[in-house]
Every structure is written in C-alpha cells, then in structure tokens.
Amino acid sequence: MHAGTVRRRHDTTAVNPRAAHLSLALRHVAEASGQISRADIAARTGLNRSTASSLVDELITGGLVKETGATPRTRAGRPATALALRDDGPAGLGVDVNVDYTAVCVVDLTGAVRYKHVVAEDQRGHTMAEILDRINTLSRAAHAAARADELTLCGSAIAVPGIVDRDRATVTLAPNLGWRDLAVTEVLPADVHGLLDNEANFAALSEPGLLRARASYLYVSGQIGVGAGIVLDGHLYRGTHGWSGEIGHLTVDRDGPPCPCGRRGCLERYAGQEAILRAAGVSSDPGTALGVRPTITLIADRARSGDTATLAALTRAGEVLGATLAGCLNLLDLGHVVLGGIYRDLAPWIAPEVEREVATQFLGAPWARPTVEVATYGPEAPAIGAARSVIHDVIGDPLRWLNR
C-alpha cells in the first residue's frame, strides 16, 4: 500500500478483506516479478491455495496480471504457472515542475518508464499561467503517448520544489517558483485525479528496489537546498504535516556562517549546491540561466581533471553531509542511504566521504554496517517517482482499478 493516499493514517476504519487480499496477492506478484505462482502466493500469505487462485483469477481478468508460461521445473510435481504484472494495463503520469526544467513521464504497472519528456527552460522567466500551460501541454502529450502504447493512465502526480498540502492538493509554498496556495493539479487531464508532493519525497519513490525489497532508507536529494525522503518498510514516511525530510537546515556548526533561514551553520551552507560552487571557486551567479545541471557538470569536470580547490570542496561537503546523515541514521535506525540529486553526479568524490563518516558514526555499525548507494535516476527521479506513486496506489488498492 502506498503510504500517501491510501494511508491508514487512522487505522480506525473497517477492513475490507477482499480488497486487502487482492492487494496482497498483487504485491507479491510485483515483488517477485515473473518468478511466482499461485501456490507461492498461498504459501507466503497464509491464504488457502484455492483462495489465492481466486484472487489471481480476478487480477488476471481485471487486466493487472498475466500468466507467463511455466516455470523452470526443478522438483517433482506439476510445474507451476508463473505470474507477472501486465505491462499494458494501468499506467501513472508523473510531472516534475522544477526551477529550471519541467519533466513528464509515464510508468507502467511493472515500474518501467514508458515515456519521458523533459523541457529544460528556466521557469523564473515565465508567468505562473505560462508554467501551468506548459504542464498542461506536456501532460496531454504524455496522455496521447500512453494511449498510443496501449496504456491506460489511471492517475497522475506532480512533484514540486516546496511545501505542499496533500489533502487539499495545494502547493502551500514554493519559493523558487513564486507559488503560494496554488491548486496546481487542476491543470491535469480531468480523468486522472492528481496527487501532489515534494520533489525529494517522490524522488525517493523512484528507486527500483523499493517495492521488491520492502526497503528502508534515507534518500538524500541535493539541489539548491538539501532534502530527504524517508522510506520505511517500503512506505514513504511523510510526517504529521507532510514536511518530513527537512535536513538542509540541520545545524552543523552553531557558530558557522549565517543562513538565509535565520540560523547559522546549516547543512546547506556546507553541502548545498551554492556552497560547493563557492568553495570550489566557481561563480554561482543566478543570472546565468539554466543554472543547476551545467554548473554541477562543470564541477564534476573540474574534479575529474584534478582541480585541488574543487576536490577539497567536495571532500569537505561529503564529510559534513556524511556526519549529518550519520546522525539521521542514528535517530531513525536506518542502515541505508541513497545519494540523489547533485550528489549522484558528484558521487565519485562525495560518496566515499559519506560512507566513511557514516561507517564511523553510525552507532549500530558494529552489528550492522550501513551502506551508501548512488541513486538510480538523476534529474528525472522526481517525475519517475511521482508516476510510480500512482502505480503504488493501484497496487495498494487494486479494486478501484478493477471496478472502474
């Protein structure tokens, strides 16, 4: 079940066993894609074989699951028929509105990205209406592409750089876009109700291992700010208001340099994009449009060519970031960190430092060595994660798709 919409925030409501079991069976198919049979589902869930069969049949006739021939026969006995998710059923539309680009993508039930389109253009030169219009146009194109690919869009989600109110589907505040109390999902095609969340949160959902391994990890997204998505047991933890993961303003040094937020020595002042650029001696003039990517690849180029100032800046940033993350891991008892955003591009220099800091400062290290991983997707992560969240909702409540 996707932690967001279907979330049993108050699990004080009655349970529908059929719906729960359909989701359960579908989840097992998704987690062990292509290598699972009806009997396996029965064994793993504790349900009776006949019940599992009935559930799978309903999922098959509903167009969510298909049989994929027989499994490789190993033991004696009748060979099982393998089950897998259909890749021509429901699909999710993901949109990412960032400061200097807009991205849309379509993800099918298996989690595969079936369509992707990125428009790299700084939003700051455009009015709100123009931005919304672009979102609308891109969404329509994605919608058409999905239909041409025999996919049925069954939902959409928008990632924005800011604070959102998910219940009201409203952007509370997105400073870099100049948005405040904006119901942005209304520009989406009417037949797909729109979800909404922070970029870091959706980016965290883009990791492919999430569903398969029922993972718990901290996804760190380095951008102009530094955010994080907290994934616990395969579910995004959003906090009481939906603002979880605000690590950019954790205090590194109470006597450190002042931060626009009013405090001193925030993590962003050491490991944020601007701080890295400044420490490396690169001008970070916001007037040079298309800011984010190019400057970061510039940094990477410099580091690759051995520029000492750049290498020192990255080492320092990695150290500070690692130390801060170690604290987060200690608080949450998480054993896994994923480096996303700019840290993914800078991973060759940042990751070792983070790994070292985390290994030495994680208190559980003697019993469980923490791992640091580089994100699978780069700038397209929020859009993919957004689309995937739609898929998660289908898997969490397949009945809504079945009797649509």
Add this chain to the structure above:
Amino acid sequence: MHAGTVRRRHDTTAVNPRAAHLSLALRHVAEASGQISRADIAARTGLNRSTASSLVDELITGGLVKETGATPRTRAGRPATALALRDDGPAGLGVDVNVDYTAVCVVDLTGAVRYKHVVAEDQRGHTMAEILDRINTLSRAAHAAARADELTLCGSAIAVPGIVDRDRATVTLAPNLGWRDLAVTEVLPADVHGLLDNEANFAALSEPGLLRARASYLYVSGQIGVGAGIVLDGHLYRGTHGWSGEIGHLTVDRDGPPCPCGRRGCLERYAGQEAILRAAGVSSDPGTALGVRPTITLIADRARSGDTATLAALTRAGEVLGATLAGCLNLLDLGHVVLGGIYRDLAPWIAPEVEREVATQFLGAPWARPTVEVATYGPEAPAIGAARSVIHDVIGDPLRWLNR
C-alpha cells in the same frame, strides 16, 4: 495495534477480519473511554450497527469491556448504553532494570497503575545472578498483588538500559549492567511471555495521551545518556534493528569536547547528566552510590535557590538540547516533544529553553507551532510503559486473550 510485537513488519500476510474488527472496536472503546456506545463504534468505523453490536458483545463476554449505565440523554431517541474498558480483566507486568534501581508495576486494561514497587539499590555492587534473582522476586510479588486485586497478568515486559534484540528476547549489550547476550526475560513467571525493549522506548509508551489521541511525538529521556522514543501515530517506531532514538551522540559541535564514543561534541557532552553536573560545579563522582536521582534533585535545589553556575549550566543544556531536538523535529516532521527522565525534574529551567529553540528552528513553525511538554511520569516511566505495552498488545489482538 501495538507497533512492536503484533507489528505488521511485513504486511504480507493474510488478514483476519474478525480479529481486526475486534481490535478496532476495543480500540475505540479505549480511546473514548466511558463516552462511547455501540452505535458510535458503528458510525466511526463504518461497520454496520449489528456488526458493532456483535463485536461489543464478544468483548463483553470475554471480560474486556463492560456497560456503564446510560449516557446523559441529550437528543431525542433511545439513550445509548455507554461502554468502558473493564478494570478487572487482563493486566500487564512491567519491569525496569536500571543501574541504580529496579522497578516493577502492574497496569490494568484501562491503563491505570494498580501496583508499583521500586527497589533503589545500585546494581553495580551485585552479580548478574543476584540481579536476576531480584527481578524474579519482585515479579512474583507483583504477580501475587495482581491476583489479589482480581487481575489476570497476561504478559510482561522488561525495560533495560541498553541494546536489545526483541525477536530473540535477548539483551545484546547493556554496558552499565555488564550484560551481553542475556535472555533476561527467562526469569519472569513462565505463564507470561516476556517482551523486551530499551528504557527510552518503553518510557515513551508511558504517556497517557498516547492511545487517546493517536499521537505523534518525540519522547526525550535524559539519563546518564540521552535517548529518545519515537512515537508515530500512536505506535512506537523502533527502526530496522530496534535501535532508533539514539540522539545522545548527535553532533552538536564537530570541534567540541571529546566523547567516550570516539567522536567530539556529542549532545551528551552538553545536555547529559554528567555534563550538567560538571557545568554546575557539582562533583559527579560515580563512587557515590545511588547516583542519579539525588544529584539531580541537588541540581534542582541549587537552581531553585538561584545558584548562577547551576542556572547557566541548565540554560546552556536546554539550548543545546532544544537545538538538537529542533533538527529531529525537522527531519521527522513532528510537532510535539515530551521531556522525560532528568529533564522532567529540571523542566522549570530546561523546558523554556527547549521551547524557544524549537519554536525558532522548527521549519514548520509558521504553520504549526511545535509544543513542548513535560513527561507525566518520572523514574517509573519505563516500567509503566513496559506494562502498558503489554496492554497495547491485548488491544491490538484481543482474540489472543478471548480464546486463551
């Protein structure tokens, strides 16, 4: 459902609707004690009135719920019969083994503490066998007291200062007790299976508001170290290994004083008991037995009499603690902190500082002002929370009690 034992760590198993609904009904009775009727339960859960009646009847015949006359009649219509938890049914046994005292208590289904006994004696002068023997003796006495009070002990839980492996019911490491890989729950009466957890975690469960309000908060437990229990939506969050809440070694200042853990500038070095004592100019010689309480009350006395060094030490500790907690709240998006352990005794001087720091540094403050609260229970909190965790398990799975 209690997040610990009954926890759907992998919610990959079939659901038993009857069990879930019994728990649901019982939970509603517990949350709205004395002011709820069968019809209310039906309305709030979405279950049919007849179903709610059936569930309540089963809970009544099982000895978990009772009718308490009629409700004050306000509107027209047949007056409802109020329901409440029985206080003469199942009860939980809680044990707290700390460095300088051992505590046991019995909590009934309503959450009330029905028996309590604390033996203040430093464990460091005794062998492991002696300590275990004392636990056994105290437990037997509590068992007898519960029986004399017409209560039926249906489970037990032990709080220890250290790292535990809940699945194996084993203390992995309790430095101050000298324990390592000890299956401490085996000394409990055989008919009550023993749970096990860290003191801070159980202490967090001792707060009475937990069940009623489905709360989310950070319970900070100041002792020799500084620990925390993370409560999300009324459930204790224990992390992937059960070590969550380790805030004592969050870094306050990377260039700060060295800490025995090998790092520098850990929170404990500023807001831990020893640090406060030292900063206040009080000797913290560990040779003076019965260390914890008396020295803390001494500090409180000094502060009350206006000793400037003491007041400065407390202000500083509160500041640093508050700043660190603000970071935790930002990461987890929690809006509520409970100050427990020594911070409860020192609350008059610590709490305002914490409150100020949290208010200014919590990023969500403009939309949701964070609150700081003083813990309900003092040193007995872990034992009470341990006992209460047993009760939570009964409420989370009443069937196990009903067909015992």
Add this chain to the structure above:
DNA sequence: TTCGATTTGTTGCTGGGCACAACATACGGC
C-alpha cells in the same frame, strides 16, 4: 396524556468469501 419522531440495540435472513477436502493435472524418479 398521547402520539409521532428519533435514535439505539437486537434478530432473522442473505450473500460474499475463505477454508477444507477431494480431484484432475503434470511433472520427476525408479
């Protein structure tokens, strides 16, 4: 006071869905 309106709790009925058992199916091994 009486009668309708209203809300609560109970009872009998129905149907959905799961467990169970028996059976058909399809292999491997001897």
Add this chain to the structure above:
DNA sequence: GCCGTATGTTGTGCCCAGCAACAAATCGAA
C-alpha cells in the same frame, strides 16, 4: 509404466458482515 509429489480447480460448509425489520426508550408537540 507406476508411484510420489506439487500445482491448480471444483464443490461444500461455515463464518461473518450487511441489510431490513422490529422492539425499546426517550423527546417534543398537540
């Protein structure tokens, strides 16, 4: 070719939630 084994299907019974009708207990108004 036969037996053992594992998978998937079919038929049966039971649990339990929903539904509707009814009894119970109050309020309000004529």
